[in-house]
Amino acid sequence: MPNDIARLASVIDATCRIRGDFVLRSGIRTGEYFDKYRFESDPSLLRRVADHMVPLLPHDTEVLGGLELGGVPIATMVSSLTGLPVIFVRKESKTYGTRRLAEGRDFAGKTVTLVEDIITTGGAVKNAATALRGLDATVHSVVCAIDRSEAGVNTLQEMGVSTMSVLTKADLDEAAS
Template identity: 50%
Template sequence: MIDLARRVYDACHLTGTFTLRSGQTSAEYFDKYLFEGQPALLRDVAEAMVTLLPEGDVLAGMELGGIPIATVMSQLTGLPAVFVRKQAKAYGTMKAAEGGPVRGLRVTVIEDVVTTGGALLASCALLRSEGAVVDTVVCSIDREQGGRENLAAEGLELRAALTRTDLEAHL
């Protein structure tokens, strides 16, 4: 896992001034698209995340960064994947989750980077409103900035392949 943390850190750690989705400002940023665009590294991250999966029926990749990870995890496990929008679309099927049914199924949500978990909470609520049983989120990187606690308050367990501590341990 140390080698994977080093490779991910080297591929996607940026410094500067960044506004995060949560609205927080950070002097560093983990640009997950920089590892998601490298096939071998994406596969290695997905393999690490597969080991964290609970028993379940469906993987739900979060728009946008969780989708490539969930797709690779689906290939590795044979579990079907759905793709979760930030909000249900206002046209066509008007679904929040595209790709297959979720009603009555145990859905594990797949995310790239978790900071505070705000977007995850909204999407998990959407999945639950569509009848999915959602209790676990698996992510590639936990920035360790309150996401785990915020998710736990809504009955969601966060399992991370890598944490900010892991990524910085090799420095």
């Protein structure tokens, strides 16, 4: 692992890995939790993550798509660094007002690169890619801060979506040891 990525992994791990008694979404109890919002709410740490995301963006990216909720601050920072426009992609369309799935610029006919904080199974990315494709966007890539998916669990490649990540769970585990 390059030194700058190792240092970033170390800082993110120290900032986000917390110990206590937690119940996960699955209902499983654990003594350790990774609170991703701790790095997303720290402007300098968020900037460091975004700086590492910029070179991962595919060259044909026309619009960044920040996924609700964790992908929004990262996509906004990457947009600020690159000058690329950004849309904010909801988990489902609003039932009031504009009733849009994605807020921001028009993205129909454009290549949208999704931006996510953490990918575990890829389910949210899969749903967003499918929905945006249905609205005439081209979606073939997602860039994430941390890919913590286990082998065979992230099936995004099967639907033609490549995953590029700044860090992996292995990077964070190595930093913690």
